[in-house]
Amino acid sequence: MATPLIQFLDQLAAQRGQYQYRLPSRPDAGQFIDQLMRLLFPVTQDCQSAAANVGETYQRLNSQLLCLLRPLQPNLDTLPEAVALRFFDALPGIHADLLLDARAIAENDPAAISLEEVIAVYPGFYAIAVYRIAHVLLQADVPLLPRMLTEYAHGQTGIDIHPGAQIGPSFFIDHGTGVVIGETTIIGENVRVYQGVTLGATHVAKTLAQKKRHPTIEDNVIIYANATILGGHTVVGHDSVIGGNVWLTESVEPYSLVYHQSKIEVRSILQ
The missing domain is CATH 1.10.3130.10 (serine acetyltransferase, domain 1)
Structure with a gap:
């Protein structure tokens, strides 16, 4: 009678022929x-x-x-x-x-x-x-x-860059930790990206695998830390600056300055 271990090893052997790659x-x-x-x-x-x-x-x-x-x-x-x-x-x-x-x-x-x-x-x-x-x-x-x-x-x-992305020359990733660049991203020339930037998709359904899901970044764009730019129809126009912590899901014209506005208060803990 086969032991559980032998049955498991037989199962692994049978699986060898089932893999596609x-x-x-x-x-x-x-x-x-x-x-x-x-x-x-x-x-x-x-x-x-x-x-x-x-x-x-x-x-x-x-x-x-x-x-x-x-x-x-x-x-x-x-x-x-x-x-x-x-x-x-x-x-x-x-x-x-x-x-x-x-x-x-x-x-x-x-x-x-x-x-x-x-x-x-x-x-x-x-x-x-x-x-x-x-x-x-x-x-x-x-x-x-x-x-x-x-x-x-x-x-x-x-740093996670999908090999399917299209990236132009003179590309600069500064620091880099946490950068994600998706499969259908298109990046032009002289683009600078800082740590924590995500160039991703708004939807991750398997049915969209053959669609353009990730943004287009035109020439001479700077994207500062922790900015998130999503969507296959999102185009960041050339010579734009995307500030830190921006969440962007729509296109912006060339020479745009996009920034996240937050309110920071500093006060003494003794008050």
Whole structure:
């Protein structure tokens, strides 16, 4: 007679064939991202060894990406090798965009000492970098892995950017903790976002999955801490400033100043 444990193990074995997708491991995905960042921006060095030859590093990363893609092969429209080739062909463009992002942070944050500091330690830059890498894989119709990569960055930084979002160059996230950028968000050029900002949806029904649910932020907009902007029809016009703690569910014209007005009283506890 089978014990409850044996029955449970048999149940797990039977479930293996029922899953629609097989995925790579999260540690492997994180290792790929971190090694790719070291290739793109060799401003840090492992304490145990000197940086590897660039060509050798590329070959290792290519092998790692193929390993990540292999479990997903039944769900790919093409071979993993073709996906990897397309990804690495896009790498110069990713690098160029990320340099613009890093410079935007270095030039706009008074606390930033250098470009190298931004690249090495700023969580906002790291989250943007992983998003741009994942976005290219999503454009290559790779399922699930792009989200796995951005969720890895989410865990490292507290910044949640869906790989499906469309984000223009020179993007700046300051501090960053608690920032949420939804799947159908569109962000223009030279946009600055502070901690706690949510670019989200007003409705989360599954039937809206293929609809634009998240806002559009035009060029040169600044969104200060803890502002919440919701809705697929909400457009923040270019060169606008959205103040801290604003709750916005309707469009605003270019050059708008939107702020939350609150009353604060200060009095002595001795009165």
